[in-house]
Amino acid sequence: MNSVFHQVALIGKYHAGAGGTAAAASNRAALEDIAQFLVAEGCDVAIEHDTASASGIVGYPVLDVAAIGTQCDLGLVIGGDGTMLGIGRRLARHGVPLIGINQGRLGFITDIPLDRYRQVLAPMLRGEHEEDRRSLMQACVMRDGRCVFKAQAMNDVVVNRGATSGMVELRVEVDGHFVASQRADGLIVATPTGSTAYSLSAGGPLLHPANPVWVLVPIAPHTLSNRPIVIPDSGEIAIELVAGRDASANFDMQSLASLLHGDRILVKRSDHQVRFLHPIGWTYYDTLRKKLHWNEGGS
Template structure:
């Protein structure tokens, strides 16, 4: 059993109406457990939360020892990237739709949170991607992603053609609507919708998935996460790249997107007895007979 947590960072949606009562309820519950509570500054401002320390992410990373994220997977993704370098474990209360990584239901948090915050939990580490956009050999953009890095065509343009290398080896030229490089966490997100496989989070690998490929034999492929993936734009107008929800538009022919394993990882805390397969059964409706 781990030590009891003492100082909680509370994070929630910043673009949802009527979210303040939920955050107030969770904050008061945490205070009632004898914990110190600080609210992420953007969350406090967007939801009109007063009476709590409102701190920017870097201060939360420095001062808090655990974070409770109230929202959907998008809220968790954004905050997880901000906290990656601090190593703070994250607990997710689901106020979204699917909730693969915010997996505690709002109806059960009063039952589930106390044991976790007292030090009884399942801990899970998820790897991240980091990448650069290179133009003429110079980095014009860098980013982190917990889910995926997606290169895609412009909204009013034709296909994009990408020259793909893994490590020092050329893989293929792919003409498609785009290409996804996904972590195991992201394998249940966009990559799954595009026809990719589900990777268990313990697998040290990535999935490379073409989106609506021009060539039917361009299939998803599971890659080791040891070497970088390089994607050079051979043709295509208004091509963009997304690192999770961070977007860089108007890439040029000759630009190169380089994706590699990040030195940082994200630590999630789950209730005792938590199972990844049970999560898949529930979220993907793999009902038992």
């Protein structure tokens, strides 16, 4: 037996037929190939329930996320960063480590190229890997003193104006201290993991994931002196919707809450972290250089 991991769960893209019939067939072929490779390495393989339904792959035990959390010692995610975000939030409480094989586009957190997975994955299964822990945010929408919506986020919590409306006015507090009233298209609260997502496109800084911080990034602020600010992730952020129509709060862009005036979005650090495993020698700087195309043509 080559692998130090005994029970491995395969998690893929959830949406059946996403990208068309050819893409669905390609997804299934990739999953089947990787499953056979894992078996050859001495692993017992299970397929995550939604992955099995979407791909139609058969011949392996099918487990829901809770069962993966209690029965598996590794999750292998085949897809893009969105797939990893979704399963990472759900498995964080179980402490199951995750390895990402990139079948998407950018792949900041699914960093093993699909066409090289055998060479890269084989030593990792033998225990030759780096571990990288990422913090989560726990958020809730408070209305009239009670929580009406709650969610976790690995990338960001975003308060947005409505699609056809003007700016929103937001009151921002950190640990009960008033920070600013902002008129803008919205506000992003991003983790270091999320600093390469929406936050980056809105002008926020890149944050190394080893830093225990968040960044607050206004989206198209009315006052140009409203700039991104990096704050410790040990406190609680409160964002109150003062004015603006059809505003919403997004959590990793995968869950959504409609907001009313006076609603407060409370954001604090979750008790759980996501565990990523990377090849030996991996660094965050390598990821940035490759994905952002820095120094192309250089040494």
